[in-house]
């Protein structure tokens with residue numbers, strides 16, 4: 001594995017669209033070539049070299065390339081978006097669209113991220129040590145096919161719209177979450193380790209949600225059916241099992257309606 | 267002698283009443299009286315006649331005073347600002363005509379701007395929901411003639427759209443609704459006892475921020491499934507009663523307003539309300555319609571969608587249209603410090619945005635095109651007064667049900683004043699020259 005290090009040298013005046021910061025774009029390039037990769041600040045064409053000092057070496061392929069950003073990226077969007085392999089690590093915060101449309105590889109942000117982290121994700125792993133804003137693992141606007149695969153783990157808290165239109169993959173929020181979890185979902189798993197305000201599983205067709213904390217406002221469309229012992233993300237506990245959203249359409253399998261499952265720790 | 271002009275269109279709210287009568291002086295320069303319009307509509311017409319009206323562009327000076335400049339100088343400042351900015355924002359558009367909006371879009375494309383309209387703070391969330399799940403809608407004429415189940419959800423037309431109920435939704439005797447109000451059942455969903463709620467057959471006094479839960483409960487009730495005893499502060503029997511009233515109608519309509527589009531959950535509330543409409547079509551005919559506020563905010567969405575493919579919050583900075591409210595929407599752009607110049611037209615963000623979004627406007631090159639003196643014109647570097655749309659110039663507008671209606675010019679603007687469209691055309695032509703030179 002070869003590591004490329006980017007050291008921030010300048011804070012963008014507006015936001016920087018850093019869509020080239022992926023192992024796929026860096027693979028097979030020299031530091032000078034990487035510094036010449038395109039980026040945008042508003043309508044102005046800039047290069048990565050305008051904002052970062054590039055050192056180290058990229059691997060021959062994305063899978064052999066590790067990127068380390070040695071500093072804060074609070075004003076940089078699209079880090080690791082659309083990547084297929086390799087790793088990206090940011091020692092600090094990152095802005096919107098971290099790992100958006102990602103297909104493979106690993107992203108690790110040691111600080112916080114803004115909204116749309118893991119949007120439309122298909123595979124790979126995202127680990128955020130801090131908090132995430134809204135739209136973690138959500139669908140792009142207007143698309144009814146959201147996150148399909150991969151894992152997003154937020155060690156802190158998250159805002160609203162977690163896993164909207166989700167079809168597959170796993171999202172874990174270790175602290176509290178605000179509202180709208182798995183809205184419109186037709187698959188996938190969301191694990192909430194903390195408390196959540198409400199709107200958990202609204203309009204949900206299929207898929208699974210585990211809640212370790214409390215749900216302040218339960219959706220009226222979820223009905224308790226039984227109580228079960230489960231091991232979830234390494235923890236064994238007893239959960240109340242609900243099915244829903246009873247107001248939503250549901251597919252049938254072998255003559256039986258399939259509902260979404262919601263497990264709330266008893 | 268005076269002249270009476272009939273069938274004038276009121277350029278105030280999204281009801282776009284087209285039966286106004288205006289009496290003007292013989293020379294067509296003074297507007298004397300307005301008939302048929304409601305109080306706010308009348309006020310809008312008469313406001314154009316005020317004697318202290320600003321008639322020439324003004325530049326904010328360092329010491330806070332204003333200096334009068336010519337329209338040509340104003341055109342130069344605006345074109346230079348848009349050409350130089352890294353990421354300009356062109357916001358507003360809801361109180362101007364479609365012709366001006368279209369010229370604005372040409373300018374936006376040339377200057378690679380972000381463009382957005384006042385849906386940003388009202389029905390933009392509805393547009394997101396419509397894109398997610400579609401919108402079974404109809405025209406106001408159909409409602410007048412057919413609807414016997416009316417829901418007002420999170421809106422108060424008695425005050426915000428005063429003639430809506432008399433012209434379309436409650437009182438008129440239509441083809442299949444010959445008994446007027448008697449043929450209709452009215453359900454109002456509002457946490458407050460508004461003047462509209464006082465007229466309702468059923469008032470569902472939903473707890474603040476629980477609209478989504480109530481809508482979900484209605485869907486469960488349609489299916490006859492299990493419900494908790496109380497949802498959103500309302501007993502389940504009352505929810506089932508409302509569900510039965512809705513199912514038993516021949517033609518129903520949900521009108522919704524900012525009480526649901528801007529409260530907790532925003533687009534999801536509308537998404538679920540559309541799902542309720544869809545469900546009801548299993549039993550009867552049902553439609554849903556946003557109560558649009560500004561008289562031509564609907565038109566702005568139409569023109570954006572026609573020319574750029576998205577109805578608001580369009581970002582052209584990369585040379586193609588991108589759309590993602592939360593990132594490309596005005597308040598987010600302003601509060602996140604993502605733009606470096608702002609043009610406002612036909613709206614007043616200074617009065618309606620949070621202060622954290624207004625402050626940046628004062629600190630960047632900015633132009634406000636507006637016939638009125640507003641908080642926005644007050645914080646902008648350049649204020650360009652223009653003729654009143656729908657009073658001193660005509661042009662195309664869209665009613666809240668997406669029906670295009672041509673507004674009419676009833677009086678002349680003050681000597682030498684430009685319209686929105688005329689000013690924007692000058693800016694566009696100057697921008698073309700600047701781009702050619704570059």
Ligand code: SF4
Nearest residue numbers: 276279283304307429
């Ligand atoms: S209801 Fe609206 S459009 Fe009709 S007169 Fe009043 S303000 Fe004008």
